[in-house]
Amino acid sequence: MHNIDEKYMKEAIRQAKKAYAIGEVPIGCVIVYQGKIIGRGYNRRTIDKNTLAHAELIAIKKASKKMDDWRLEECTMYVTLEPCQMCSGAIVQSRMTRVVVGCMNPKAGCAGSILNLLDMPEFNHQVELTTGVLEEECSQMMKSFFKELREAKKQKKKEKENDLQ
Numbered sequence: 001m002h003n004i005d006e007k008y009m010k011e012a013i014r015q016a017k018k019a020y021a022i023g024e025v026p027i028g029c030v031i032v033y034q035g036k037i038i039g040r041g042y043n044r045r046t047i048d049k050n051t052l053a054h055a056e057l058i059a060i061k062k063a064s065k066k067m068d069d070w071r072l073e074e075c076t077m078y079v080t081l082e083p084c085q086m087c088s089g090a091i092v093q094s095r096m097t098r099v100v101v102g103c104m105n106p107k108a109g110c111a112g113s114i115l116n117l118l119d120m121p122e123f124n125h126q127v128e129l130t131t132g133v134l135e136e137e138c139s140q141m142m143k144s145f146f147k148e149l150r151e152a153k154k155q156k157k158k159e160k161e162n163d164l165q
Contacts, residue, residue, distance in 0.1 A: 002133075005078070005100050008032055009134045012078040012102065015042040015055065016141060022047055026141045029055035029079040031063040031072065031096075038075070039063030055079060056087035060094055071095045078102075080138040082109030082131070088117035091127055098128040102138030 008030055015028025019042040031039035041058030045051065056079055064070050072094040080102040083091060088110040091099060099118060101111060110117045111129055118127040 005130065005133045008037070008076070008078040009080070009100060009102055009138075011037060011040075012080050013134065013137060013141070015040055016080045016138070019043040019055070020141065020145055026145050027055045027079070027081045029059040029077060031059050031075050031077050033063070033067065033072075033075045038066040052086075054084070054087050056083055057090055060090055064094070073097060076100060078133075081105050081142065082111045082113055084108050085110040085114075085117060092117060092123055092125055095125050096127055098130070100133050101129070101131045102133055103135050103142065104131060 011030045012028040015030060016026040017028070019028060020026035022044075024043045024046055027043040029039075029041045030037045039059035039062035041055040041060075041062065043055050044053040044058065047053075056077065059077065060072065063072055063075060073096075075094075075096050076098040077091060077096055078100045082101050082103070082105040083099070084105070085108075099111060104113050106113045108114065112131065116129070118129050120126070
């Protein structure tokens with residue numbers, strides 16, 4: 001299972017790199033059914049000016065269309081960053097079987113960090129969770145993105161101060 005998980009996480013990382021290339025937080029996602037990718041997504045919140053444009057929701061929408069059903073039973077989601085509360089809720093609602101996470105999100109993650117919406121016995125569906133697949137690569141991409149963002153903000157501030165002089 002580990003090699004298969006890495007194979008598909010690399011595909012999710014490819015999606016995350018698309019987000020990175022357009023200046024979005026680099027989060028990528030793929031959904032797999034019977035060894036085939038049936039949904040892909042990457043973060044597009046800023047570009048689309050849409051709160052709902054998370055990688056997971058985009059991939060769920062595409063996978064549901066491909067399956068011609070809202071139920072994604074027997075599907076596995078591979079996502080580079082731990083899903084937020086909105087995405088975790090959508091994953092549970094979709095009846096996804098399993099989620100594989102690259103790196104955790106201690107500030108907003110709802111698949112184990114803040115809470116685990118994927119495994120609440122009160123819900124009528126629970127989702128199997130695997131974490132830490134290609135964790136270093138996923139984590140490093142996030143760190144690099146935010147470091148570049150901070151540096152760009154500093155540079156803009158410096159340019160603004162120079163303009164005022």
